[in-house]
Amino acid sequence: MTHFTAVLLFALFASVVFGITQRETPKRMLRYGIYCFVLFAGSAIVLSWVMFLIAR
Amino acid sequence: MNAAAKQDSKQGFVYLPLIAGWLVPGAGHFLLGKWGRGALLAASILGMFAMGIAMQGKLYSSAHDILDILGLAGDLGNGLLYFVSRVMGLGADQVQVTTADYGTRFIVVAGLLNVIAAVDAHNLRTGRKA
Numbered sequence: 200m201t202h203f204t205a206v207l208l209f210a211l212f213a214s215v216v217f218g219i220t221q222r223e224t225p226k227r228m229l230r231y232g233i234y235c236f237v238l239f240a241g242s243a244i245v246l247s248w249v250m251f252l253i254a255r
Numbered sequence: 256m257n258a259a260a261k262q263d264s265k266q267g268f269v270y271l272p273l274i275a276g277w278l279v280p281g282a283g284h285f286l287l288g289k290w291g292r293g294a295l296l297a298a299s300i301l302g303m304f305a306m307g308i309a310m311q312g313k314l315y316s317s318a319h320d321i322l323d324i325l326g327l328a329g330d331l332g333n334g335l336l337y338f339v340s341r342v343m344g345l346g347a348d349q350v351q352v353t354t355a356d357y358g359t360r361f362i363v364v365a366g367l368l369n370v371i372a373a374v375d376a377h378n379l380r381t382g383r384k385a
Binding site: 200202205208209211212213215216217219220223 | 292295296298299300302303306310354357361364365368371372374375384385
């Protein structure tokens, strides 16, 4: 398993729990879950590029 | 939820979904008839815990400093998963490979997510959440 796969699975599992527990209707749960997943995965990608550029 | 089911869910020990949800991931929602939510929560928390164990993550057994205490508190959030894993000797005592560090975090976060899920079941039970 690559680091990025681990990040995606972590984001998926955490987003499912956040979506279900933090919103009340199924539609809003789905939207919030997707929002959390994008933030988790997106922030990991952005921070990875920032660290890459700092290390150059 | 229909009126009869709602009435049934108002009877009995009010903290039962909270305790059941802590002991077994998703069980609090199952008790309240929220089968879909419970299954998704159980799959996510069990999946994260299993991945942590598969990555040879460490199961905290004692607390010598503040980080160990926080890790142990997170691990205890897994309820029966933690105790059964300890009895079965799963998880590493020491972090020895690179992935084990990630595995340790997966196990701790699975416990924290399980606490959130159990509290959500309690909120559903008390009517704080629809």
